[in-house]
Amino acid sequence: MATARTENLASVVVGLNKQNGQMRGQLKPASPQSGPLAPGSQPGKAPSAPLKDGSGPTEGGGIRFGDDWKRSLQLPPKDTRMKTSDVTATKGNEFEDYCLKRELLMGIFEMGWEKPSPIQEESIPIALSGRDILARAKNGTGKSGAYLIPLLERIDLKKDYIQAMVMVPTRELALQVSQISIQVSKHLGGVKVMATTGGTNLRDDIMRLDETVHVVIATPGRILDLIKKGVAKVDRLQMMVMDEADKLLSQDFVVLIEDIISFLPKNRQILLYSATFPISVQKFMAKHLQKPYEINLMDELTLKGITQYYAYVTERQKVHCLNTLFSRLQINQSIIFCNSTQRVELLAKKITQLGYSCFYIHAKMMQEYRNRVFHDFRNGLCRNLVSTDLFTRGIDIQAVNVVINFDFPKNAETYLHRIGRSGRFGHLGLAINLITSEDRFNLKAIEDQLVTDIKPIPGTIDKSLYVAEFHSTNPDAEAEEAETEADRKATEPLES
Incomplete structure (x- = not known):
């Protein structure tokens, strides 16, 4: 350096x-x-901001019918590094095959995500259908995109309450997931994403929740505190994601998770993602998931x-x-x-x-x-x-x-x-x-x-x-x- x-x-x-x-x-x-x-x-x-390709309108006026909307995208430099079959062994699907909103597709491509990885191919259409999911896939193969894409697609901007929640075990992961959510949804026209974790000012979170929030990315202790105070209203929440689910269902967190679920509506959708699943997951699945769709892409662990x-x-x-x-x-x-x-x-x-x-x-x-x-x-x-x-x-x-x-x-x-x-x-x-x-x-x-x-x-x-x-x-x-x-x-x- x-x-x-x-x-x-x-x-x-x-x-x-x-x-x-x-x-x-x-x-x-x-x-x-x-x-x-x-x-x-x-x-x-x-890292420098993505370069504009200069081949189409990038601001003001939006995209009109008949425009080649892809020409207006601000794509990051293409990643030409070799990739292993952990992410390349796909069925050949495209993100456009899932009938996603054009504005969401714009955010996906501007993230540099060119094609769905295997976990995204398996997960996105099932999550969009509203079915519970238990997904096991390797670290670093695109699990965040696998749940954030259908989650953001299903957000209704006309409704001003919390519609989706992502639970994570650490503050750093909460910040990372919220940053990805904000970037992917930037063209959707007003999706409000909030990260809330322990160790930060509770008053700030209370003030933020007084305004419109559609998606909450949270660690269990803080969001449970906000729910019990009546500040975070989750009675109409439609989707709950548990990232690093094995950790969230360990002795450190499982009591908090059970408490949080007790405040959710009965018809909510629950998605579990992790690289490893201990026995405790089976008990949780039997109690809280309804005929979950199981995905296992772990033919080998490393x-x-x-x-x-x-x-x-x-x-x-x-x-x-x-x-x-x-x-x-x-x-x-x-x-x-x-x-x-x-x-x-x-x-x-x-x-x-x-x-x-x-x-x-x-x-x-x-x-x-x-x-x-x-x-x-x-x-x-x-x-x-x-x-x-x-x-x-x-x-x-x-x-x-x-x-x-x-x-x-x-x-x-x-x-x-x-x-x-x-x-x-x-x-x-x-x-x-x-x-x-x-x-x-x-x-x-x-x-x-x-x-x-x-x-x-x-x-x-x-x-x-x-x-x-x-x-x-x-x-x-x-x-x-x-x-x-x-x-x-x-x-x-x-x-x-």
Whole structure:
């Protein structure tokens, strides 16, 4: 990243304060890590707005009968990266086959969604018919579009009450889904979307609900609070979606979900989407869903485009190993997972001292700082993010091509969601696991449960496995000197 070097690590500026998760230290000169960020974006800058093609009217007057409406679309740059069969093995349907409103189709195409993915092909027509759905599909294969497209199609703008609700387990996912909803519906002429999550000002939500809201994207605790206060009226709601349904039906949330459903009308439609479904889902389905249409696109659990390796290390060698990976891999953006909030902050500090720009995020941070980190990392302002499992569910950042498990997870479900942060929508990704002697049994158990092969890391990793387009670089003498200094510092163990 093109950032001025600092000569003294003691002068590192830590943004707002230590707890905001944004740590920027001395950056190394160009090295294998400083490859491209997201297509069309520049390091340190938010991605540019889609370009107008200039071939049709783009504002004022609307689209008249007989106009070629597609010519007026502001399409993003075409994504020419290779995609795996996780998203390309379709029946050949088009979005226009589903008789969607033209204005909704405009939003879909301007998102860069060219054709439905397999989960969207299976889900959209069934959801439009009003039937309950239980859908199981891999991370990063288009589940959000699978439920948002029929949800937005069925919104009646003449009705000024809440008609649809999407439940999600984390604040970051709520913000992401609401942003997608707003973008896809921008031509529909007035769909009002609201995100409401814990950790934000309740008074603001109450004032917002005093106005017209058609779609609510919410975490369970906050929306239940608003329902019980009589502020969020859901007695006429027609569709409820549960994204990451396995988490929402875990012990953390299931009592809240049951309480929320008790306020809904009996003829509502319920859609469940997840990559994994535990036994608890069966009990919930039998109680609350009416003859649900079941979709299972999980012939195998892990994404086809993700290559998985492990490096056998001691705890003291982990930081050194991580530094070596940074210097040798071509990382667009990476997410590095730790098993505790304390280790997240310690590792982020260590990475900064090694000379790499780094953000961190965990559930104990103030909400405004979490929002800032999520927004800035998503927009490419930083290449590396250290996180707890807060960031494992649903978060879709296309530029992430490398996931590193600095601490190996305890179970297969967490592992599956973590590595699914790379290789989004059929693209290539790399997952590297740092394994200690204590982790070796978990490694074997997870391989067996997921029926996947996690291989020993080779001396050189083929860039074609995780980089769509790459250019070889020859680090200059200054870069080599910086790497030598970083190697020396990396030998110090991370404090536990």
